[in-house]
Amino acid sequence: MVGGKTAGERIFNLTTVAIMIILMVVTLYPFWFSLISSLNSGADLARGPVFLMPREFTFGSWTAVLSDPGIMKALWITASRTLIVTAVSIFYTAMFAYAFSRSYLRGKKFYVVIGFISMYFSGGIIPSFMLMNWLGLYDHYLVYILPALFGGFWNVIIFNANYKALPEALFESAKMDGASEFRIFLQIVIPLSKPVLAALGVFTAVGVWNDYGTTLYFTQSNDLQTLQYMILRLIQSNRAVENMMSMQGTNLAVSSLLNGTQGQGPVTAQTIELAAMVIASIPMIIMYPFAQKFFVKGVLVGSVKG
Amino acid sequence: MSSRKQKGFRLGYDFWTQFELKLMLVPAVLLIFVFDFSPLFGLLIAFKNFEPIMGIKGIFTSEWNHFQHFILVFQNFQFWPMVRNTLGINLLSALIGIPVTMLFALLLNEIKHHKFKSLVQTVTYLPHFLSWVIFGGLFITLLNSAGIVNVLLMELHLIDKPIQFLADPKYFWGVAIGTGLLKDIGWGAILYLAAMAGVDQSLYEAAAIDGAGRIKRMWYITIPGILPTLMVLIIFAVSGMLNNNFTQIFVLQNSLNLPTSQVIDTYVYQTGLLQFQFASATAIGLLKTVFALLLLVGANALSRKLTKTGLF
Numbered sequence: 235m236v237g238g239k240t241a242g243e244r245i246f247n248l249t250t251v252a253i254m255i256i257l258m259v260v261t262l263y264p265f266w267f268s269l270i271s272s273l274n275s276g277a278d279l280a281r282g283p284v285f286l287m288p289r290e291f292t293f294g295s296w297t298a299v300l301s302d303p304g305i306m307k308a309l310w311i312t313a314s315r316t317l318i319v320t321a322v323s324i325f326y327t328a329m330f331a332y333a334f335s336r337s338y339l340r341g342k343k344f345y346v347v348i349g350f351i352s353m354y355f356s357g358g359i360i361p362s363f364m365l366m367n368w369l370g371l372y373d374h375y376l377v378y379i380l381p382a383l384f385g386g387f388w389n390v391i392i393f394n395a396n397y398k399a400l401p402e403a404l405f406e407s408a409k410m411d412g413a414s415e416f417r418i419f420l421q422i423v424i425p426l427s428k429p430v431l432a433a434l435g436v437f438t439a440v441g442v443w444n445d446y447g448t449t450l451y452f453t454q455s456n457d458l459q460t461l462q463y464m465i466l467r468l469i470q471s472n473r474a475v476e477n478m479m480s481m482q483g484t485n486l487a488v489s490s491l492l493n494g495t496q497g498q499g500p501v502t503a504q505t506i507e508l509a510a511m512v513i514a515s516i517p518m519i520i521m522y523p524f525a526q527k528f529f530v531k532g533v534l535v536g537s538v539k540g
Numbered sequence: 541m542s543s544r545k546q547k548g549f550r551l552g553y554d555f556w557t558q559f560e561l562k563l564m565l566v567p568a569v570l571l572i573f574v575f576d577f578s579p580l581f582g583l584l585i586a587f588k589n590f591e592p593i594m595g596i597k598g599i600f601t602s603e604w605n606h607f608q609h610f611i612l613v614f615q616n617f618q619f620w621p622m623v624r625n626t627l628g629i630n631l632l633s634a635l636i637g638i639p640v641t642m643l644f645a646l647l648l649n650e651i652k653h654h655k656f657k658s659l660v661q662t663v664t665y666l667p668h669f670l671s672w673v674i675f676g677g678l679f680i681t682l683l684n685s686a687g688i689v690n691v692l693l694m695e696l697h698l699i700d701k702p703i704q705f706l707a708d709p710k711y712f713w714g715v716a717i718g719t720g721l722l723k724d725i726g727w728g729a730i731l732y733l734a735a736m737a738g739v740d741q742s743l744y745e746a747a748a749i750d751g752a753g754r755i756k757r758m759w760y761i762t763i764p765g766i767l768p769t770l771m772v773l774i775i776f777a778v779s780g781m782l783n784n785n786f787t788q789i790f791v792l793q794n795s796l797n798l799p800t801s802q803v804i805d806t807y808v809y810q811t812g813l814l815q816f817q818f819a820s821a822t823a824i825g826l827l828k829t830v831f832a833l834l835l836l837v838g839a840n841a842l843s844r845k846l847t848k849t850g851l852f
Contacts, residue, residue: 361582
């Protein structure tokens with residue numbers, strides 16, 4: 235910047251920094267709070283909340299959550315669907331986008347039209363429910379996989395903008411040499427699109443890992459619960475007890491998880507809830523900073539310009 | 541395409557290449573038809589005497605009922621409160637969220653210390669990547685009657701008895717708007733920051749030489765520079781006015797705050813999937829989709845007229 239620092243500038247800078255620090259504290263503190271509470275004895279927590287550090291440290295709630303068969307089952311369902319859906323949907327979407335981005339694709343208008351219709355029109359929840367039932371996907375593991383295998387037209391637009399930035403001469407010379415479209419896609423386009431593949435892969439994985447709607451709408455058996463859904467039911471059942479509200483039925487997996495916590499021991503329903511929340515957010519917390527650098531450059535700039 | 545290419549060698553237009561390309565399009569097209577388009581037939585039941593027991597055939601064989609579901613929807617005593625909650629939460633979220641996020645991005649852009657700036661960004665992105673179950677669950681715990689927020693407010697003698705943030709309908713809109721803002725402020729700022737990076741830096745230098753201070757430069761250079769981005773975000777906000785964030789509201793909702801927390805999406809879920817009123821739930825969903833499209837087209841037209849930028 236040009237010019238020296240006046241008193242006004244200095245006040246402006248200090249205020250800005252102060253606002254940013256407050257915002258960071260407000261953002262981070264809830265996570266810190268839940269982490270220390272989940273590592274604190276539940277009986278002690280009932281006397282009053284902990285603020286900065288655990289008062290009576292215990293791993294009890296963490297071990298209780300991590301050794302619960304219901305949680306483990308939910309973790310398996312969530313992790314397996316996240317891996318499968320991310321891998322396949324990124325591949326299908328990238329492949330669709332490649333064919334779509336070729337200037338010599340015949341009948342491109344058709345694909346534009348179905349793409350935009352799929353973005354703006356939806357049958358909504360009830361027609362989807364009827365479809366899943368009819369296809370036999372209701373209350374089946376595949377309901378987590380099949381409907382999610384295409385990443386949506388929005389991702390196609392982002393891929394398309396990124397492919398357009400690749401040098402055209404590369405494709406032309408590969409075609410002259412007789413390379414097939416599949417080969418160009420697999421051996422030229424994919425290696426050159428790593429940033430956008432990584433960024434959209436992270437988005438997809440985050441979306442699938444965090445989704446509880448599919449479980450809520452399209453499944454009913456305890457064997458098919460996802461981690462997020464189980465935590466939701468845990469929160470709801472704890473709140474219902476606190477506020478003496480009526481609950482819509484009880485969840486077997488949740489009640490068996492809470493079974494060992496009757497009374498006022500070191501592990502209570504509240505610490506179980508917090509421990510489950512902290513554990514379920516660990517993968518996201520680990521993953522997002524790695525992919526962060528791709529977001530601004532790889533994805534958003536491309537899509538804004540495109 | 542140049543005329544030379546069109547007349548002469550037309551790379552890629554041969555049968556085999558076209559066949560290969562179509563093959564690459566097939567998986568996605570099939571998925572779109574099965575999972576996005578085929579449910580559109582289900583919308584027919586909004587106009588028919590359909591019962592879930594009839595099965596999939598019933599969509600086509602049941603009788604038309606002359607908009608009876610739509611008439612009943614408007615007569616339903618729960619309808620207007622639900623529309624009020626939907627619009628209220630969304631409108632206030634946009635009115636508060638858009639300026640606050642923009643202000644945050646403006647201030648962040650003024651920070652020249654690179655490491656501090658990226659630290660702030662990394663920290664404020666975090667909540668965006670966590671599910672509403674976890675983020676909402678954290679705030680349910682914090683805002684509990686014995687939770688840390690109430691304990692602090694009592695210690696500071698600002699209140700005499702705990703505020704029932706989630707059990708008292710009075711506070712639900714505030715909780716929904718506040719948590720929504722905190723979850724996405726960092727992420728929302730990315731688009732503004734990308735737009736700000738595109739502003740011509742020499743404008744700032746010229747303005748500084750002319751004696752314009754920080755705030756004047758922000759007002760006369762940065763804000764006009766990010767106006768197109770701002771308009772796109774406003775169009776999205778307007779077209780999403782009827783679309784509540786179901787995942788958020790459903791987590792924060794409970795039977796006590798229902799008067800202010802029941803929105804269109806949660807109502808459709810409740811009556812449709814829990815009470816099996818398929819036809820009327822579909823009718824409400826369809827009404828919502830149609831009005832949302834009208835809002836999108838309207839907002840886009842208005843934006844094009846006023847600022848000459850739009851989505852399409």
